[in-house]
Amino acid sequence: MKKKRSLWIGFLSSLILATLLGCGQNKHLQPQAELLLEGASPPTTNVSVNPPTSHLAYFVFYIKLTDQGLSMIPSDAWTIDSYEISYTLLSDPGHHLIALPDPDTKHMGTKVTPGVNARIPVTLVTDTYLRENAMGFLGTSDTASIKAQVVFRTHRNKDGYPQTIKGRYIFNIGNY
Numbered sequence: 001m002k003k004k005r006s007l008w009i010g011f012l013s014s015l016i017l018a019t020l021l022g023c024g025q026n027k028h029l030q031p032q033a034e035l036l037l038e039g040a041s042p043p044t045t046n047v048s049v050n051p052p053t054s055h056l057a058y059f060v061f062y063i064k065l066t067d068q069g070l071s072m073i074p075s076d077a078w079t080i081d082s083y084e085i086s087y088t089l090l091s092d093p094g095h096h097l098i099a100l101p102d103p104d105t106k107h108m109g110t111k112v113t114p115g116v117n118a119r120i121p122v123t124l125v126t127d128t129y130l131r132e133n134a135m136g137f138l139g140t141s142d143t144a145s146i147k148a149q150v151v152f153r154t155h156r157n158k159d160g161y162p163q164t165i166k167g168r169y170i171f172n173i174g175n176y
Helices: 002-021 127-133
Strands: 033-041 044-048 055-065 078-091 104-112 118-125 143-156 162-174
Touching: 033 143, 033 162, 044 055, 044 118, 055 078, 055 104, 055 143, 055 162, 078 118, 104 118, 118 143, 118 162
Parallel strands: 044 162
Antiparallel strands: 033 055, 055 118, 078 104, 078 143, 143 162
């Protein structure tokens, strides 16, 4: 009788412990599509003031699926609604820059689908900015380093879940 009681107590305590701690994981019960920033392409650039031309950086996004069997329907996609860019001066030993580029916001509505990397163009500097603020670099070998902070506003198409993704880009301005 004692043997049956101890087996019953052991079974009951194992059942209670399993109930409290849970069995297995539920990560595949509700598969999700997550938008991630891979980085910038190219990772850095040199902006020449001669001739002054506008420069773009491309930020590469991809979708990570928690379940590889997740479908590739449009609801699994994300949309990049807009980006905001602001600048910080890292170094300008020759004091040739008159001012940093103005912060800017662009609305885009670019769709990112699973399985395909999306390259999102971001304007770093325009030719007008270079003509008005960076012509002091002409005839010198001096350079200035600038960090651009980019904030992307996105949402998941399936349920409208918003996500903010931050990135940064460092570039140099000079007479290259």
